[in-house]
Amino acid sequence: MSDIQARLREIARRLLTEGHVRVFIGFGPGFEANRPVPFFAADPDAADRLLLDEFCAAGLARYVLEEVREGPVGLVARGCDGLGLERLLADHRVAREQLYVVGVSCRGVVDPDRACAAAGEEVRAARVNGETVTLITPTAERSFPRSACLLDKCLRCQDPTPRIADVLLGEAIPPGERDLAHVDAVERMPSDERYRFWARQFERCLRCLACRQVCPACNCVSCSLDRPEWLERGTGLAEQFMFHFTRAYHVAGRCVACGECERACPAGIPLGLLNDKFMKDLRDLFGVAAPHRPGDVEPLGKFCPDDPEGWHEGGEGT
Amino acid sequence: MSSDWQPRIVGFACRWCTYAGADLAGTSRLEYPATVRLVRVPCSGRVNPSFVLRAFQRGADGVLVAGCHPGDCHYTSGNLFTRRRFSLVKRFLEYLGLEPERLRVEWISAAEGQRFAQVIREMTDDLCRLGPNRKMREEP
Structure with a gap:
């Protein structure tokens, strides 16, 4: 480097x-x-x-x-x-x-918190190799699996x-195909359990709006999340659901999966799981191969005459 | 839950077809449960997904979004955008934990009074089985 x-x-x-x-x-x-x-x-x-x-x-x-x-x-x-x-x-x-x-x-990118926890002491430097990451501390130099060291978004x-x-x-590395299997895991929960899962996540939200501030897709000059007629300032659970629903829906079809929202979130809410749900459905229903790579027209800004009716088949896990 | 509990359905109805279809159901003296409150919208494409979530939060047990059949939109393509949008939104609300029966998207034309009555009957039956919605609700 x-x-x-x-x-x-x-x-x-x-x-x-x-x-x-x-x-x-x-x-x-x-x-x-x-x-x-x-x-x-x-x-x-x-x-x-x-x-x-x-x-x-x-x-x-x-x-x-x-x-x-x-x-x-x-x-x-x-x-x-x-x-x-x-x-x-x-x-x-x-x-x-x-x-x-x-x-x-x-x-x-190495997550310093994760790496220090894995190494058991302060990590001064790191090298990311293929499947392992070498962490260099004042006393040792040891290798760990990627999942123990890197930011979630990088995994x-x-x-x-x-x-x-x-x-x-340096050299170009060819792109791969995004794996959305982590969405399946949530989809497989029964709906009541799924609701409790998200309620637990959203309860922690501080409404700091860091997820919006770092998001390249949230680039509107004026944002509905700032307008009390669309979103109240309260942090009751209902408003949290409204906030997270609105944020995720507003970047649906436009999210580039950079993972910044999740990295910036001080409460550790898995926002990528929300964005990726939209991505998975865009891929599965409308055949958008790589929804996170910006194209000519966003998938929700257009339609095909023979689009499927996705609401007939969404009832999994209940 | 008391035995005479009736669900509350908020229906967003396109003024060119479904709203007229509901009217036809009425003038034809069709019987269906008095569980739906219709909100007339210029097109099903007018229905912001936030409206749906807000309806659930403010006390709806079910929400119906209904418009013209694909190809019949008064504005040519409004309902085709609705189709994409609500395919995603319905799945997303279920992903957040909502029961699939609580949100329905239907194409109901001005000639389909029967269909309108049938959808309301089906929804009412489903919602009676599920009981009141407590998910994502604002505290009363």
Whole structure:
């Protein structure tokens, strides 16, 4: 990764020096070695503080929305960032010529909490190999399975390489097919149990709206979630159901499965399970092969004359 | 639950077909349970999925969304969008734990008074068996 990091800095420096971009968005050091934070390099010297390692977690696409108002933006993009950018481009919120995308292939981001728990002490660095992750602590260097170290969103990721990079650092990894089997597990519950499951999840919601703020599909200028006639401020269970239903439905057919909502949620609500339910039905009912990859027209913005009536067959698990 | 409990159904009816179909059921003196409260909408495509959830939250035991048969939409394609939308929404509400019988989507034309009465009878029977909806409800 350090070789790619050096090239990233070099490209960012050149873009800023030559004035191609006003700001370059990447990652910089956080308070802890395993928690880098988004970093906005606005002058050539700042480019040398950019870093890229296995702990760079936050999605960067959504930051573009604000930054691009002041001028062209460069950024480093993994697969998930790339899909987010595609969403913003498809929604005409950003023009392609205002972006300079430095693509990198990502094999998964290490969740510092998970990794520290697995290693039993502070993890300073990590290497993501094929099926294992090597965690480096002050005393040891040991390998663990991916599921014990990576963010949930990365475990399900099938888009390691962005599709819209202006320049790609390192090798491209071909995309795979998203597995939606985790949705089946919820579908198989009896309906009362399913209701209790979601009630337990939604009860914890703080209504901080972090899921909306980080979402590249939630890019509307004015949001119904801010309007009391659509959603009250209360955090009673009924309003929580209304909130989560509305949020998930508003990104149905537009969600790019970047997993940012789930990563940003301070209450650990499995929001991906909601988004993926819509994805599974879009795939199964309307034949949208990869609903998370933005296309010409969103699946709910069009129809076929012979679409099935999906409500006849939805009664599983009762 | 008392034995004379009757379910409350909120029906969203397209003004071009289902609403007229309900009217026909009435003028034909067809008998069906007085369990449905109809809300006239310009098209089944007008029914925001939030309306459905809100209806359940504010006391509906069942919700009916009804419009013109595909191909017959007064606005050409409104009900074809409804078909996609409510295919997803119905499955999603079930995914959140709602019983499948509580939400029905039906195509009922202005000539189908019989059909309207039959749908209400079927829904009422199903809901009587299920009892009052308590899921996702606002506290009274």
